[in-house]
Amino acid sequence: MxxxxxxxxxxxxxxxxxxxxxxxxxxxxxxxxxxxxxxxxxxxxxxxxxxxxxxxxxxxxxxxxxxxxxxxxxxxxxxxxxxHKPPFRAHDMRGTVRIAATYTLLGYFLPELLARFRATYPFVDFDLQDRERPDIETAVLNGELDLGVVLLSNVERLSRFGSHVLNRSRRQLWMAPSHPLAQTDAPSLKDIAAHPYILITVDEAEQSTLRYWKKKSAKPNIAFRTSSMEALRGLVAHGFGVTVLSDMVFRPWSLEGKRIEARPILDAIPPMEAGMIWQKNAQMSGPAAALQQFLIHACGA
Known part of the structure; x- marks a missing residue:
């Protein structure tokens, strides 16, 4: 019906x-x-x-x-x-966009957007690279890349670049459904510090995590460090510890299907900001400018 x-x-x-x-x-x-x-x-x-x-x-x-x-x-x-359909005949644009992204954004944010761009501009190719944030900054400044997609809060002297925030993702507490903190609607960092903590290390996550803990005069009880998001999900889902991560990478289950719960945190902590950087005052190619504007509009929607 x-x-x-x-x-x-x-x-x-x-x-x-x-x-x-x-x-x-x-x-x-x-x-x-x-x-x-x-x-x-x-x-x-x-x-x-x-x-x-x-x-x-x-x-x-x-x-x-x-x-x-x-x-x-x-x-x-x-x-x-x-x-945000482009003007008539924009579909015929041809060329290559040189773009690099860091681990988290390449894995959890960018691929779907690139696929949508390609559906509109089928003749534009990507020179897509997986790089660390400092390497992306250098390559953008040197004109080796048209665009970099990075965590903007980690960028050194952001004013050196043209930039745009594409996504602000709230950080929340992750834990197993059976964890004691799952019974608390909004635990504080002090509450979280009383339990083993699983720390992700990719994309300078350790530095950014400890930065906002330090501002609250608190310290996580780090039980394990890992560069693997799936390892972290598994450890959290099986009750080996908790973690604080952004909604962008949250999934309510581990690789083997174990449930993961998320809770807002009582303390005000900064969101994770994903965004683009590009060379200031430089003339972009048509394909690069098209991708830049597409990402702005797609994420703004």
Missing amino acids: AFDLTLRQLRYFVAAAQTGQFSMAAANEHVSQSAITNAVLALESGLDTRLFERLPHGVVLTPDGQDFYNHARRVLDAARDAV
Whole structure:
């Protein structure tokens, strides 16, 4: 049976699927939790199927829910891109964009956006590189790269570059559902410090983590350091410790399917800022300028 489907319902559903919690989805979308709940219930009623399994501290997609999620993401992406469709004949643009990104952004942020850009500009190629942040800065300043995608809070003297924030991602506490802190709505850093802490080290995460802990005159009880996000998820999901990471990289399950919970933190800590840098006052090629503007508009949407 046909039913009225709205983009807002799809957006709220996708937010719930990505976060694993209606409350977190509501915070991300700046709406009430009931708005998320009602949107999901309307979709489930219209589709005559359950999209989520309800758990004590969150939700997880059913097989039908996962299939619908894949379709919903494509619909939302197509709608966003249609709003910012380039001028007539821009699809014929040809050339290469030299772009580099750091580990986290190359793995969790950039690929989907590049795929959407390619759908609009099929004849533009990417010279895509995986580099450390200092190397990206040097290459951009030297004109070896058109664009760098990095964590802007880590950039040394950002004023040297042209720059734009693409994503601000809230940092939250991750833990196993059985962890004592899972019973606390908004634990403080002092609460977290009483438990073993798993520290991710990629993309200068150790330095940025310790920086905001130090500002609160607190110190995490580091039990293990790892450069592997999947190792961190597994350790957290199995209750070996907790961690504080951004919503950008949050998934409500480990590689083997164990649940991970997320909670807001009582103390004000800085979000993770992902963004672009480019050579100041330099003339960009047409393809590079097109990608720059596409990323600004796509992330702004």
